Amino acid sequence: MGSQDVTDGDNISVDVGASVSRRKLIAQIGAASAALGLAGCQTEGDATPTDADSDGSDGGDGSDGSDGSDGGNSGGNQGGGSAADFEFSRHPAVAPPGWEPSKTQQGSGENERTAVFVLQNIDNPFFIPMTCGFHDALNVFGWDGQVTGPPDNGGIPDQVDLIEQNVSNMDPGDVLVTTILNNEAYNDAIQTALDNDIAVVNGHSTPATKDWNYGYMQEDVGFSYRDQPMIIPHVGIRDARGGAAMAAEAYDRLQEEMPDKDEYTVLITNELPDNPSVTRRVNADAAEIGTAQRYFESRSDPSVSLYNDQIINPPADIAEAQTQIVNTIAGEDVDGVVCSAFWGAVGAGQALESGELDGPMVVCGFDLLRPLLNQIEAGNVDFTVGQDPYSQGFQNVPLAWMYLERGIEMKDLEWGVSVWDEDNVPFALERRSWAGDDGLLQWQEDNYEFLQ
Secondary structure, three states: OOHHHOEEOOEEOOOOOOOOOHHHHHHHHHHHHHHHHHOOOOOOOOOOOOOOOOOOOOOOOOOOOOOOOOOOOEEOOOOOOOOOOEEOOOOOOOOOOOOOHHHHOOOOOOOOOEEEEEOOOOOOHHHHHHHHHHHHHHHHHOOEEEEEOOOOOOOHHHHHHHHHHHHHOOOOOOEEEEOOOOOOOOHHHHHHHHHOOOEEEEEOOOOOOOOOOHHHHHHHHOOEEOOEEOOOOEEEOOHHHHHHHHHHHHHHHHHHHOOOOOEEEEEEEOOOOOOHHHHHHHOHHHOOOOOHHHHHHOOOOOEEEEEEEEEEOOOOOHHHHHHHHHHHHOOOOOOEEEEOOOHHHHHHHHHHHHOOOOOOOEEEEEOOOHHHHHHHHOOOOOEEEEOOHHHHHHOHHHHHHHHHHHOOOOOOEEOOOEEEOOOOHHHHHHOOOOOOOOOHHHHHHHHOHHHO
């Protein structure tokens, strides 16, 4: 819809009424705002965004990979001027290991390299599509490599040990990819890799931006490569942004399913309260901007309140999560259940199916686990959001290739989340063939030479 669709001469026209959906109404309001802006009536400067998909910046956490700023380089009213907040990003441009100017003039870049992805838990099935993505990228670019990590009963010290072991066996120009769970434990191992002429990428898990940003990496930690400041680029999503996006989708659906209400009540669950990445999806105390809780609390007309003003922490088990959710809200006027992961969403969906909970109720979760997709297909859960773990494996390799072969400086590569509901869940289920004897991982292990 363009601005001309709502203008009639000097007047602004917006259709309302029972037959006009909320999404169409928002589109009309957006077009009307554009028309006013074109007419020279738009406020200049640091106006507060009002779009339902914004958290005060650009969708929740900064489009360049932050939780509301820009990876650590933002400025406010410094040096005079207006009181506007400025968002910007600065990353270092340092020549890569083995750099030759001729690489930008000729050559296919088909050089033999090794890339190793060190995960925090090699036994977690969530990482199978990420592993498949990494394997595919190694095959496409002709590199050798592997995915490794500590087992279920391991921890960060075990992961750091594996990083150090792999770095000691790597050659200059090779690539280390690793998840990073906090802003201290990995730093010495990362700097050792840089000192050994190894490119380093942070794939998937990354700390909150307030604790882990370009400024912190260069000034507080002092990452350097050949005496020049260096950063560790992130590939993946920002959890607080993903949580806000999930809440925004739930808010839209609440209004579509229960349009006559002027206030909604939602139950937020966090099944992994000790996991900071998952917690940042929903809990406002865990991130400075974004999160599902903060998004809901910022809504008005209609407003959204948290049930009992709290986030509950059911166990990471479907049956037990179902029991706790039912015991918490059965018989209560609750309009939605919004979950940080999949256990609670599946449990709430099963409770609706069995009659333990009464609808209408919007239920949603996070990630594309088969039990959750099955509940969406059955009509018991409304939607889930996906963070694309395959790309969080694959995209590390081309990012490093561009740096090593063409000298293009590395920087964060981040994206939002996708929404999966009854309309597209069959496609999601078709894509779930990662594991098992007939899965993609097994095929890769049987056919990719570097995995033999």
